[in-house]
Amino acid sequence: MKLDEKEKAVDELVEELKKAKGIYFANFIGLNVEEERKLRRRMRENSLFYKVVKNTVIRFACKKAGFGPLTEYLVGPTALCFGYDDPLLPSKILQQFSKETGKLVIKASFLEGRLFDTDATKKLANIPPRDVLLSKLAMTISSPVANLAMLLRGVLVNFLFVLHGVAKKKGE
Numbered sequence: 001m002k003l004d005e006k007e008k009a010v011d012e013l014v015e016e017l018k019k020a021k022g023i024y025f026a027n028f029i030g031l032n033v034e035e036e037r038k039l040r041r042r043m044r045e046n047s048l049f050y051k052v053v054k055n056t057v058i059r060f061a062c063k064k065a066g067f068g069p070l071t072e073y074l075v076g077p078t079a080l081c082f083g084y085d086d087p088l089l090p091s092k093i094l095q096q097f098s099k100e101t102g103k104l105v106i107k108a109s110f111l112e113g114r115l116f117d118t119d120a121t122k123k124l125a126n127i128p129p130r131d132v133l134l135s136k137l138a139m140t141i142s143s144p145v146a147n148l149a150m151l152l153r154g155v156l157v158n159f160l161f162v163l164h165g166v167a168k169k170k171g172e
Contacts, residue, residue, distance in 0.1 A: 014065045021086075022089075023070070024091065024094060025070070025109070027076055027107055030103035043090075048089065050081045078107070081093075086130065087111045094106050
């Protein structure tokens with residue numbers, strides 16, 4: 001690879017690093033060609049960027065983009081995966097693929113300004129999707145209001161029964 005090609009590759013990678021909400025480093029040693037194709041297809045189906053890049057190119061791109069702490073995880077073969085809309089989606093797919101094959105190892109992740117090691121990234125994969133979390137939050141917020149409405153309705157119904165009883169007694 002010529003120097004100008006390397007510079008172009010670094011610049012392209014810098015753009016991807018800056019656009020991504022979630023950046024993942026994975027060790028893909030042991031994957032055969034068919035497994036690698038299957039992983040790439042799964043990433044593409046979910047609109048994710050997955051690429052195997054030389055560590056030196058990644059190192060230069062990380063430093064240029066301001067992601068210096070990521071360079072400590074550039075040991076051995078490295079595959080990059082970027083999440084644009086949902087920063088947690090790549091962790092779910094990589095973790096699932098790792099369980100299926102037993103070969104893929106997630107090295108680290110960088111999500112919205114925070115660096116996560118292997119164990120923390122595995123925990124991120126267990127977080128429910130954003131829609132599920134929002135619906136749980138809505139239920140948590142609306143539950144006390146709904147309970148208060150039911151309580152007030154019960155008090156009002158009891159008051160109406162008392163008024164009905166008083167009116168009935170006065171009518172006799």
